[in-house]
Amino acid sequence: MPSNPQTLMLMLLGDFVLDRDVCVFSGSVIDVLDRLGISSHATRSTLTRMVNRGLLRRQRDGRKMYFGLTPRAAEILRDGRARIWETGAVNDRWDGTWTLLCFSLPESWQRQRHDLRSQLAWSGFGPLQGGLWIAPGVVPAQDIVDGLGLSAHARVFHARAADLTDIGQMVSDAYDLAGLAARYQEFLDRWEGPAPYSDPLAARLSLIAEWLGAIRRDPRLPVEHLPVGWPAVRAQKLFRDLDAASLSPARALAAGLLDLTPSAVRD
Template sequence: MHEDPSPRLRPQSLMLTFLGNYVLRRDIAVFSGSFIEVFAGLGVGEHAIRSTLTRMTGRGLLARHRQGRRMYFGLTERSERILLDGEARVWRRGAVNGDWDGHWTVLSFSMPESWQRQRHDLRSRLMWAGFGSLGNGMWIAPSQVELGPVLSSLNGSLEHLDLSRHLRVFHGTAGEPTDVSQMMRDAFDLDELAAGYQEFLDRWDRRDPIPKAPHDLARYLWMMTEWLQLVRVDPRLPVQHLPEDWPAVRAQRVLHELGERYDGPARETADRLIEFIPVRKPAAPEV
């Protein structure tokens, strides 16, 4: 069993979970001191929180709002998109793909050897979108992925390239003699995925997880942040082609059970600790 009393998570990851649960859709900006008070319960110090707020503002993830001598922080369009995506991955898509229709998206690309950075950026984005590599520039995803939104969100070294000249995309089913289970093992690191869910279970699948936590708000933020990190890298492979004891099945059940237990008390604590002001809908980040 996991011996660590609490997960080791980056302050920005915890911050995004907090914003997604207690700021998203409320059109509010939260007092900087409230962040400090909330995250003190998670063992994150004031300096780390102030640095995180500054970095997230610089990256267009937070907008500053001054009222008198106090500074408040609210969402931007960019952070709203990220938080809505995380919400969909957790509560609508989930980690267990039990209704797969057998369709794959197959993508191949070919780029000049000198485009090492461009290839790296494209691979990173494909992995984020749920693709795994079969080698030789061929990638697969266990669903009909619409590449438009994926490619439109590319930036950096790829945003000015005409990728239609370098990519080929197909949708379809696997035919004989393809062994789908083996193909998935070739394209995706199933051992690493399973290890992540097993670590989650070791920490949370017990009668009283993290008993020394100061309150259920801390437990909820820890648990949801850890879960988000898992599902953001999980391609949602069809469960019928995974090992029978695939740990994501049990892990998702534990998440929902504990979520119901923690949500009410966590929200009460958050409401007590958060000082905020109303703000207008987030503006697009400056370019």
């Protein structure tokens, strides 16, 4: 599914502003997002919202307004960069370890329960039964419960499944495999044929944004315990091939489009 203006803008900033100690002219951002069919009004509104949300800061240079990343935005983009280009979507090097988190909260703690479940899902956990959640590998789950002030109500373990355990069935019980597969299939349907954009910069930003959308809630389950023909394998290869092919032409185009100025504040 095509990404929203804020996501596309973050991809632009992650590719050309992050870790470079520069700010980008608002007119440049408008020009780039126009190539993706986003109006100047929508781009200006998105810039303002991102400033209000603490993701961007303004920096004036003469009559021009530039925008730079805040530390919070830089952290978000570095996390996204790691997920996209380092961690990957296919877990083919799993060592057999699981992180288990069991919790029991008072019935009236609905908000705390919601917050805990949301953070667990984001970190790759799936509900196995009742208050028992699992995630492949060693996950810093204690940091999650400590951060929510729930350490007295949760316990974290690292373990391996016994030989008689049907891990494939356990994975199927704890995770929405159909939903995960559908996101990768949607990515494949959109990108296996002709690129949605002929413009190389627009195509690259859209490609990265949509790939991040596909993988950001993926718990990276061990591929040997997933259904045969798991679409993430083909989707990841497609993304990496398209990413490599788009890099040089997109950067050459961006060099002529982006008006950058040194940042007065480091990211």
